[in-house]
Amino acid sequence: MTDTSREARTHQIANAAYALLEERGYGGMSMLAVAKRARASNETLYRWFGDKTGLFRALIEINARSVTERLDNAPGDDPREALAALGPILLGLLLGDRAVALNRAAAADPTGSLGAVLAEAGRATVLPRIAGLFSALAGQGACAWPPEAAAALYVDLLAGDWQVRRVTGAMARPSEEEQAARAQRALALCLSIIAEPPPLAAPLVPRDGCINKD
Amino acid sequence: MTDTSREARTHQIANAAYALLEERGYGGMSMLAVAKRARASNETLYRWFGDKTGLFRALIEINARSVTERLDNAPGDDPREALAALGPILLGLLLGDRAVALNRAAAADPTGSLGAVLAEAGRATVLPRIAGLFSALAGQGACAWPPEAAAALYVDLLAGDWQVRRVTGAMARPSEEEQAARAQRALALCLSIIAEPPPLAAPLVPRDGCINKD
DNA sequence: CCTCATCCGTAACTTTGTGTACGGTTCGAG
DNA sequence: CTCGAACCGTACACAAAGTTACGGATGAGG
Numbered sequence: 001m002t003d004t005s006r007e008a009r010t011h012q013i014a015n016a017a018y019a020l021l022e023e024r025g026y027g028g029m030s031m032l033a034v035a036k037r038a039r040a041s042n043e044t045l046y047r048w049f050g051d052k053t054g055l056f057r058a059l060i061e062i063n064a065r066s067v068t069e070r071l072d073n074a075p076g077d078d079p080r081e082a083l084a085a086l087g088p089i090l091l092g093l094l095l096g097d098r099a100v101a102l103n104r105a106a107a108a109d110p111t112g113s114l115g116a117v118l119a120e121a122g123r124a125t126v127l128p129r130i131a132g133l134f135s136a137l138a139g140q141g142a143c144a145w146p147p148e149a150a151a152a153l154y155v156d157l158l159a160g161d162w163q164v165r166r167v168t169g170a171m172a173r174p175s176e177e178e179q180a181a182r183a184q185r186a187l188a189l190c191l192s193i194i195a196e197p198p199p200l201a202a203p204l205v206p207r208d209g210c211i212n213k214d
Numbered sequence: 215m216t217d218t219s220r221e222a223r224t225h226q227i228a229n230a231a232y233a234l235l236e237e238r239g240y241g242g243m244s245m246l247a248v249a250k251r252a253r254a255s256n257e258t259l260y261r262w263f264g265d266k267t268g269l270f271r272a273l274i275e276i277n278a279r280s281v282t283e284r285l286d287n288a289p290g291d292d293p294r295e296a297l298a299a300l301g302p303i304l305l306g307l308l309l310g311d312r313a314v315a316l317n318r319a320a321a322a323d324p325t326g327s328l329g330a331v332l333a334e335a336g337r338a339t340v341l342p343r344i345a346g347l348f349s350a351l352a353g354q355g356a357c358a359w360p361p362e363a364a365a366a367l368y369v370d371l372l373a374g375d376w377q378v379r380r381v382t383g384a385m386a387r388p389s390e391e392e393q394a395a396r397a398q399r400a401l402a403l404c405l406s407i408i409a410e411p412p413p414l415a416a417p418l419v420p421r422d423g424c425i426n427k428d
Numbered sequence: 429c430c431t432c433a434t435c436c437g438t439a440a441c442t443t444t445g446t447g448t449a450c451g452g453t454t455c456g457a458g
Numbered sequence: 459c460t461c462g463a464a465c466c467g468t469a470c471a472c473a474a475a476g477t478t479a480c481g482g483a484t485g486a487g488g
Contacts, residue, residue, distance in 0.1 A: 001434075001485070027324045030475055041436045046477065106382040108322035110241045115383020123375075123384065156374030160366075161337075164378035168320035169329020170337065188413040199402040215455065215464075244445055255466045260447065 013038040014062050017055065022097045026105040053111050060102050060114060064121035067093050071129055079136035087158055087183030090126070094159055095166050095173055103167045127151050145194040153193065157186035227252040228276050231269065236311045240319040267325050274316050274328060278335035281307050285343055293350035301372055301397030304340070308373055309380050309387055317381045341365050359408040367407065371400035
């Protein structure tokens with residue numbers, strides 16, 4: 001099996017796993033079920049991914065690359081336009097069934113290691129792209145905050161507690177209209193806030209890190 | 215066993231369960247382990263709580279009552295002072311080990327029913343109290359937003375995506391100083407925003423609801 | 429074509445947890 | 459004090475999942 005076909009095969013397996021994950025959740029998805037759905041064998045899965053956690057690590061990383069690609073292809077020449085286009089896409093992805101399922105897997109992960117993968121593959125790749133747009137706004141004199149802080153504020157206003165409520169099942173998936181409206185509101189509020197310097201000298205960029213659960 | 219002693223006993227069992235939950239996580243906590251820790255029997259647990267999901271429902275509800283009590287006892291006569299006192303307390307509770315563990319349980323719950331319990335027992339009891347404070351601010355002419363919308367915005371700025379990152383393990387628990395600074399910033403930003411009417415006529419109060427996972 | 433690594437489909441093994449059952453003890457009501 | 463409900467400690471039955479193993483088939487390289 002060549003590297004190219006192995007990569008294609010890996011994506012086939014990942015897609016089978018995503019489908020099962022969204023149907024049954026983390027607890028209802030066994031390695032054997034993935035193997036059957038993907039027409040692969042248990043042995044291949046363990047050989048390629050090491051163990052169940054390893055498979056989930058790969059699922060998170062593959063999904064994150066897909067998300068980043070979607071964001072990089074968002075239309076908009078002007079940073080304001082780019083943010084207006086990017087917001088609904090990002091929110092849709094964050095609240096979508098796949099991301100929710102992967103977040104649930106990380107929440108349920110007994111090894112406690114998937115959180116760091118989420119942090120590194122997900123947020124840590126998305127946020128700099130958003131910060132870049134705020135940096136461009138700063139160049140236009142429209143942003144008096146550090147770009148990273150402005151990006152973090154934007155995500156707070158965009159996602160807020162919607163994501164955790166989705167992940168815990170406390171909230172259904174909002175409609176496209178609701179998501180679009182929220183993204184629009186978040187951008188309007190954020191642009192308004194960052195036009196003036198931050199109100200406090202307190203640390204504005206939260207730390208990333210993760211804890212071992214055991 | 216009287217109602218009083220049964221309630222006391224229930225809290226004993228709950229405390230044993232919280233301790234185990236925080237030590238081992240949802241997946242590592244069996245009913246038998248709870249029974250042994252609480253010096254109860256499996257049969258009693260199943261008789262009192264129905265099944266494992268029922269036990270978790272009770273744990274969520276008992277914890278929510280405790281949270282609400284803590285918030286109701288927050289100091290502050292003036293709504294502004296009350297919000298300033300309430301913010302760090304609420305954020306500390308949301309990011310604390312117990313709440314994180316319960317959110318993880320809901321995320322991992324195969325029945326998909328614990329999310330609704332979280333929504334009803336938790337957020338739906340906390341948010342009206344916050345909205346009440348914003349309502350009082352409106353009475354002082356300091357809030358041009360609907361109180362519920364102002365409260366939701368406040369929580370977005372207070373917790374933002376910190377909670378989901380804690381639940382997924384992507385982020386360690388912030389220090390008390392970090393939490394206090396964030397609460398302070400959230401209040402300052404929120405008060406600044408709500409002094410003027412909302413920028414959009416879009417729906418500002420997100421819907422609550424939950425989905426069945428299967 | 430041949431060879432060898434690896435993939436597939438299936439099976440086996442071990443462990444663990446959920447939920448039920450049971451004998452003895454305890455508690456509360458009459 | 460007596461009696462019955464229920465609680466405790468322990469055991470049991472069953473199911474399912476994680477992981478490893480194995481014989482035959484497949485694919486890639488020489």
